[in-house]
Amino acid sequence: xxxxIETDGLGRDFRVRDGLRRKTVVAVDDLSVRIEPGEAVGYIxxxxxxxxxxxxxxxxxxxxxxxxxxTCGLRPVADRRRLAREVGVVFGQRSQLWWDLxxxxxxxxxxxxxxxxxxxxxARTEELVERLELDEFLGTPVRQLSLGQxxxxxxxxxxxxxxxxxxLDEPTIGLDVLSKQRLREFLVAERQAHGTTLLLTTHDMxxxxxxxDRILLVDRGSLAYDGTLAGLSRTxxxxxxxxxxxxxxxxxxxxxxxxxxxxxxxxxLRQRLAFDPDxxxxxxxxxxxxxxxxxxxxxxxxxxxxxxxxRVYAGRR
Amino acid sequence: MFVxxxxxxxxxxxxxQSTYRLAALGGxxxxxxxxxxxxxxxxxxxxxxxxxxAGYDAATMSTYIWIxxxxxxxxxxxxxxxxxxxxxTGDISVDFLRPLDVHLASITSxxxxxxxxxxxxxxxxxxxxxxxxxxxxxxxxxxYVVGAVSLVLGIVLSAATVYLVGACGFWLVETRGIAILxxxxxxxxxxxxxxxxxxxxxxxxxxxxxxxxxxxxxPIDILSGRVDGAESLGLVALQVGWLVLVLGVGxxxxxxxxxxLEVQGG
Amino acid sequence: MADLSIAxxxxxxxxxLAARIRAQRTYRSNFLLDLASSLLIxxxxxxxxxVVFRSVDSLGGLDLAAIVxxxxxxxxxxxxxxxxxxxCDTLPTYxxxxxxxxxYLRPQPLLLQLVTSDISLRRLARAGVGVVAVVVGLSxxxxxxxxxxxxxxxxxxxxxVATFAAMxxxxxxxxxxxxxxxxxxxxxxxxxxxxxxQPASVWDRPLxxxxxxxxxxxxxxxxxxxxxxxxxxxxxxxxxxxxxxxLAALWMWGLALLTWRTGVRxxxxxxx
Numbered sequence: 001x002x003x004x005i006e007t008d009g010l011g012r013d014f015r016v017r018d019g020l021r022r023k024t025v026v027a028v029d030d031l032s033v034r035i036e037p038g039e040a041v042g043y044i045x046x047x048x049x050x051x052x053x054x055x056x057x058x059x060x061x062x063x064x065x066x067x068x069x070x071t072c073g074l075r076p077v078a079d080r081r082r083l084a085r086e087v088g089v090v091f092g093q094r095s096q097l098w099w100d101l102x103x104x105x106x107x108x109x110x111x112x113x114x115x116x117x118x119x120x121x122x123a124r125t126e127e128l129v130e131r132l133e134l135d136e137f138l139g140t141p142v143r144q145l146s147l148g149q150x151x152x153x154x155x156x157x158x159x160x161x162x163x164x165x166x167x168l169d170e171p172t173i174g175l176d177v178l179s180k181q182r183l184r185e186f187l188v189a190e191r192q193a194h195g196t197t198l199l200l201t202t203h204d205m206x207x208x209x210x211x212x213d214r215i216l217l218v219d220r221g222s223l224a225y226d227g228t229l230a231g232l233s234r235t236x237x238x239x240x241x242x243x244x245x246x247x248x249x250x251x252x253x254x255x256x257x258x259x260x261x262x263x264x265x266x267x268x269l270r271q272r273l274a275f276d277p278d279x280x281x282x283x284x285x286x287x288x289x290x291x292x293x294x295x296x297x298x299x300x301x302x303x304x305x306x307x308x309x310x311r312v313y314a315g316r317r
Numbered sequence: 318m319f320v321x322x323x324x325x326x327x328x329x330x331x332x333x334q335s336t337y338r339l340a341a342l343g344g345x346x347x348x349x350x351x352x353x354x355x356x357x358x359x360x361x362x363x364x365x366x367x368x369x370x371a372g373y374d375a376a377t378m379s380t381y382i383w384i385x386x387x388x389x390x391x392x393x394x395x396x397x398x399x400x401x402x403x404x405x406t407g408d409i410s411v412d413f414l415r416p417l418d419v420h421l422a423s424i425t426s427x428x429x430x431x432x433x434x435x436x437x438x439x440x441x442x443x444x445x446x447x448x449x450x451x452x453x454x455x456x457x458x459x460x461y462v463v464g465a466v467s468l469v470l471g472i473v474l475s476a477a478t479v480y481l482v483g484a485c486g487f488w489l490v491e492t493r494g495i496a497i498l499x500x501x502x503x504x505x506x507x508x509x510x511x512x513x514x515x516x517x518x519x520x521x522x523x524x525x526x527x528x529x530x531x532x533x534x535x536p537i538d539i540l541s542g543r544v545d546g547a548e549s550l551g552l553v554a555l556q557v558g559w560l561v562l563v564l565g566v567g568x569x570x571x572x573x574x575x576x577x578l579e580v581q582g583g
Numbered sequence: 584m585a586d587l588s589i590a591x592x593x594x595x596x597x598x599x600l601a602a603r604i605r606a607q608r609t610y611r612s613n614f615l616l617d618l619a620s621s622l623l624i625x626x627x628x629x630x631x632x633x634v635v636f637r638s639v640d641s642l643g644g645l646d647l648a649a650i651v652x653x654x655x656x657x658x659x660x661x662x663x664x665x666x667x668x669x670x671c672d673t674l675p676t677y678x679x680x681x682x683x684x685x686x687y688l689r690p691q692p693l694l695l696q697l698v699t700s701d702i703s704l705r706r707l708a709r710a711g712v713g714v715v716a717v718v719v720g721l722s723x724x725x726x727x728x729x730x731x732x733x734x735x736x737x738x739x740x741x742x743x744v745a746t747f748a749a750m751x752x753x754x755x756x757x758x759x760x761x762x763x764x765x766x767x768x769x770x771x772x773x774x775x776x777x778x779x780x781q782p783a784s785v786w787d788r789p790l791x792x793x794x795x796x797x798x799x800x801x802x803x804x805x806x807x808x809x810x811x812x813x814x815x816x817x818x819x820x821x822x823x824x825x826x827x828x829x830l831a832a833l834w835m836w837g838l839a840l841l842t843w844r845t846g847v848r849x850x851x852x853x854x855x
Contacts, residue, residue, distance in 0.1 A: 012852075061687045063851045077851065084690035096685050098602065105602045112598035113689050115591060343766030350774040353790060354781065358635065358642070361785035365639040493613070497620040501627055510631040515638055 002073045004165050004197045005035040005058060009067035011221075012053050027053040029221040030067070037164065040191060040198040042212035042229070050221040051201040055169055058199075059089060072165055085114060088158035092170030095150065096157050097142045103153050104138045107160060114161035121160075128156040132186055148179035155183065159190065166190075167199045172207055184210045205302045217312060224312050238303035238311060239274040242285050246271070247294040256288035322417055327429035341390075341437035348386040348442040355382045356450055359511075371514040372543060376453035380541035381512055383446025385533060388468075390434035392475040392532050393427065394504040396496030401483035404574075405492075413575055420480065420564075420571040427476040432469075455542045463549050464540035470556040475532040477563045479503075484567065487574030508534035528559040595691060596699040603701050617705035625662075625712030629654060632780060643782030644814055650782065652720025656736075657779035657804035658713030660743030666706040668751035671697055672772075674758045675765055683850070694843055697755065724812060732811060735825060739807035742828035743779075746803055749835035750775055752843060759846030771798055779803040784817035791819055799831035 010031040013024050028050040035041055045051055056062040057069055060076030060083060069076060072086040089096075097106040111121040129135055132152045137145060145153065151171060158166060168187075172180045188211060190196055200211060208215060208229055215232055217225035225232055232238075241262065249268035254261050258280040262272040275285050282300055289295060359378050363370045373381065400423045403409040412419045446452055455461050482499050486492045504510065506529040513524045513534050524530055535552040538544040544552060607614055632654050636647040645653065674697060677683040686696045726732060754768035761767060778794040783801035786794065795801045801820070809816065810825025 014852075056684065059687060061684050061851065065852070080687060081690040081692070084688055087688070089688050091684070094680070094682050094685060096688065098599075100606055101602050105605075109595070109598040109602060113595035113691065115594070339761075340766060343761070343769070346767045347770035347774065350770040351777065354774065354778055354786075354794070357785045357787065357790055358781055361642055361782075362635055362639050365642055370638055491613075494616045494620075497616070498623070501620065501623050505627050505630070510627075511634050515634050517634075517637070520634075 002037075003034045003070070004037045004039070005033065005069075005071055005199070007031050007033050007058075007067065007069045010054070010057060010064055010069050011066035012050075012057060012062060013065045026221050028057070028064075031218075031221075031223055032067075033216060033223065033226065035197065035199065037197050038191070038195050039214055040212045041200065041214045041216060042208040043199060043201040043216045043218065044203070044208060045218035045224075048220075049218045051218060052169060054218075055089070055167055055199075055201065058167065059083070059087060085161065086164050088161065088163035088166045090151075090154050090158045090166070090168045090171050092151075092168075092173045095142065095154065097150075097153060099143050100141050102139045102141055103134065103145070106142065106153070106157060110157055110160050116161060124160055124162065128159060131189070132156050133182075147174050148176060151175060151179070151183065152186075155186070159196075162194065163196070165197045165199065169201050170203065171200070172202065172204055180204070180206065187211055205308075209302075217308075219313055232308065232312075233277070233303070238308050240277050240282065240303060241301040242273045242275065242282055242289070243299040243301065244271055244273070244286070244289050244295050245269065245297040247296050250293040253289060253292055256285060256292075259285045259288065323422070323425050326417075326422055326425045327432075329426065329429065341434075344390060344438050345441050345445075348389065348438065349445050352382050352386045352442065352446055353449070355386075371512065373512060373514070374453075376451065377541040377543045378512075379446060379450050379452040380454070380543075381508075381537050383443050383450075383452060384537045384540060385509055386446075387435075387439040387442030388471075388533055388537075389509075390438035391431035391472050392507070393431070393479040394475070394500060394507065394509065396479065396482050396499035396503070398427070398479055398483035399423065400480060401486045401492050401496070404483065404486035410578060413578070418571075419575075420567050423483075424473070424476045424480055424567075427480070428473055431472045431476060453541045453543075455540060455545070457545075460539065460542065460545055460549070463553060464536065467536040467539045467549070467553050467556060470553065470560060471532045471536040474528060474556060474560045474563065477560060477567055478528050478532070480567050481563065481570060484570040484574055487570070487577055503529050503532075506530065507532050508537070528563060531556040531559045595689075596695065599699055600702050604704065607704055614705060618708040621705050621707075621709040622712060625658060625709040628658070628780070629712060629716060643784035644809070644817065645782045648720065648723045649808060649812060649814070650780075651716050652724055653782070653804045653808045654780045655713050655716025655718075655720050655804075656740060656743060656808065657776070657800075659710055659717055660713075660740055660803050661747050661776045661779065662706050662710035662713055663744045664747035664751065666703055666710070668698055668748045669703050669706065670701040671751045671755040672765070673701075674755045678758065678850075693847060694752065694840075698752070726811060727813065735807060735811055739802075739804070739825060739828045742832040743803035745832035746799060746828075746835045747776070747779075749832065749839040750798065753835070753839040756839065756842035756844075756846040759850050775800045779805070781805065783820060788819075795820065799835055802828045802831035 010028060011026070012028040013026050015022050016025050031054065043051055043054070053062065057064050058071050058076060060071075060080035063077050071083055074083045074086070076083055097103065098109065101109075107125055108121075111125070116124070129138065132155065134149075134153060134156060137149050137153075140149075142150060142153065155168075155171065158168075166187075172183060175183070184207065187198060191198060198211065200207060202208060213228065215225065215227060215229050216223060217232065239260075242259070246269055249266070250271070251268060252261055252264050253259075253271050253273060256273060259273040259275045262274050264271045271289075273285060273289070275282070286295065286298065356379060359370075359382065360375055363373065363375055363378060368374060370378075400409070400419075403412065409419070412422070415422075443452075455464055479499065482492065482495055485495050489495070506513070506524040506527050508524075508530060513521055513530055516524060531552075535544075535556060539549045539552060629651075632650055633647070636642060636645075636650050640646065642650070674683070677686075683693075686693050689696060750772050754772050757768050758765060775794060775798050778790075778798075779800040783791065783795055783805045791801075802824075806820060807825035807828055808814075809820075809822055814822060816822035816824065
């Protein structure tokens with residue numbers, strides 16, 4: 001079975017001006033990865049780690065400096081136009097829609113661009129409009145949409161031609177919790193229905209947890225980890241944090257079983273406890289806290305990408 | 318006390334331009350190209366008229382061409398102003414809260430910007446013209462002084478006049494129309510395309526009834542030596558007169574505009 | 584992929600243009616304003632030429648009647664090219680915002696996407712000024728009307744439009760290297776338009792090389808008019824050169840496409 005994405009020793013350098021001299025920045029270094037059709041891959045890493053550069057090489061925007069890359073069996077730069085029919089891309093920061101035209105017009109234009117037959121165009125547009133709930137703003141110019149609405153429209157635009165591979169570059173950035181939820185659910189359903197391969201770059205661990213079965217962690221241009229999320233957390237020993245707001249101040253909760261006390265605020269009204277999700281559940285920790293006082297409110301902080309990445313780097317030294 | 322604030326504004330307007338070096342170079346290429354084309358055409362015209370056309374000979378015509386090109390970056394003939402943008406976005410209300418006169422402050426920073434632009438655009442354009450073609454220059458130090466004063470007056474006058482275009486924004490929602498009209502008319506009447514002395518009489522009268530020639534045409538005529546002595550002082554007096562008038566209108570317009578904003582709720 | 588009909592292959596471009604035209608029509612008052620200002624600009628440029636030529640009997644072998652025709656032809660060609668290709672100067676904006684990348688994700692050639700991304704209907708008003716000048720010029724000049732005269736006019740107008748269109752494309756390609764230096768290409772695009780309305784016979788040799796042959800502006804109007812009116816040629820520019828306008832257009836397009844390709848390669852960091 002041909003891989004959807006296959007890179008071999010892929011690398012890309014940039015020459016930048018540093019004051020008076022010019023120096024070479026290695027954005028991507030020796031990336032060798034194979035992604036099979038139907039996978040859902042999360043591509044995470046700190047800012048400047050080379051994620052956007054890799055995506056540009058996958059889609060034929062940038063020419064690699066070293067190594068090779070094949071997307072959907074095609075050479076991205078040489079076969080760019082053929083590849084464009086197989087791939088859908090959602091850029092978080094850049095819009096593919098026509099800014100001052102109604103959303104509906106963008107879809108019509110894209111359908112013409114991808115040479116969809118009227119029947120296919122109609123069926124696909126209806127399906128996407130219904131599942132992403134775009135009905136209410138189909139006639140609104142794109143520049144008047146809220147960020148959440150715009151992202152849904154962008155996803156629909158990227159999927160209109162039913163591509164085999166969908167690449168999403170920071171799609172949930174800046175979205176509120178509800179919008180993120182809806183978008184994730186849609187992507188999961190889309191994968192199940194059509195077997196689309198998903199490549200997602202993100203800073204948001206929630207995205208990764210709910211959407212991806214595989215993670216590629218990149219650190220300054222090279223691959224630091226390739227595997228499952230569970231494996232990553234285990235490798236790195238990342239903890240989740242439970243933040244509890246108590247009814248009345250309580251002395252520091254130092255002896256809740258299997259939880260580590262991080263700190264207290266307000267003289268003991270709010271306390272933070274870290275725990276390893278592999279060995280104990282949040283519910284158990286909460287139960288342990290409840291024995292010491294009444295819990296009014298709680299929040300759970302996921303290990304953020306920066307934290308995991310930091311630990312991975314620390315492990316690589 | 319406020320003088321220091323205005324001086325700082327001037328310097329800031331000055332400094333902002335220093336980042337646009339590449340753009341300035343591109344502008345210089347544009348100036349040179351247009352300059353050379355105009356030289357070819359207007360010299361041929363002078364030649365066909367027996368060596369003198371509307372009081373210009375080849376040397377003074379060359380001065381006209383190169384200084385007018387060089388001044389393009391300093392004399393605002395585009396009709397666009399920062400104050401128009403600030404009125405549109407509402408930022409102008411912040412400006413009114415400051416202890417500086419909005420009208421004068423706006424003009425001051427525009428003049429700062431314009432004076433700075435003389436360095437990457439004004440002087441090189443004239444230098445290139447002098448090198449490639451040669452030009453007439455004033456023959457007495459006094460004429461240089463009068464010419465320099467006239468030049469600065471022209472720049473200040475252009476900043477003050479274009480301010481009025483922006484000030485229309487207090488009453489009109491969209492000043493784009495007026496800005497475009499200003500751009501088309503101002504350049505033509507200021508003598509950017511051809512010296513206004515070449516205009517037919519009726520058009521010349523129309524031009525002199527506006528402040529535009531005072532922005533560019535008169536300083537150039539003084540600097541080329543085409544006009545000198547008492548006549549040059551007369552032109553400077555005319556420039557001062559226009560400046561006082563335009564500043565007066567600007568003050569009134571700004572005060573009225575401010576009242577209107579206050580009534581509307583900013 | 585199945586062999587698509589012309590209609591199907593042009594569908595994406597027609598769709599974008601149709602949407603753009605619809606959008607422009609909805610901003611009625613702005614549109615009218617643009618029309619009016621285009622008209623006014625055309626008139627002022629004509630006035631500029633007129634002011635110079637009314638002071639002399641003839642300049643560079645052309646009298647006022649002839650220069651009106653030259654101006655008209657050049658301006659019509661420029662306005663029509665500007666209508667279809669003028670917005671290529673928005674490329675620097677795309678480059679700075681990174682939105683050019685979006686073009687890569689569509690199965691169409693990049694240049695074609697840029698060119699068909701917009702259409703400026705308001706240029707029609709400016710073309711109006713040029714058309715009037717051409718009509719006036721054709722009537723007040725002494726023209727030996729024949730099939731070949733008409734053929735020459737049509738050929739030069741078409742070549743002129745193609746040449747100016749190529750200038751816009753050339754300028755866009757150069758933007759990949761220039762970015763903030765966009766004014767440098769303006770020098771040749773707008774300077775070129777200005778040069779096309781001049782009698783090239785007054786130019787010295789360097790100017791003739793630049794605007795006569797390298798950026799062949801003289802072929803857009805001046806040289807065809809010289810040929811049409813049977814006027815004598817000048818140094819390097821024989822009187823029959825007007826017939827070569829199509830060659831000039833071809834040359835300019837070659838230059839433009841080469842610049843575009845080099846620019847795109849530079850943007851992608853490729854080239855081998």
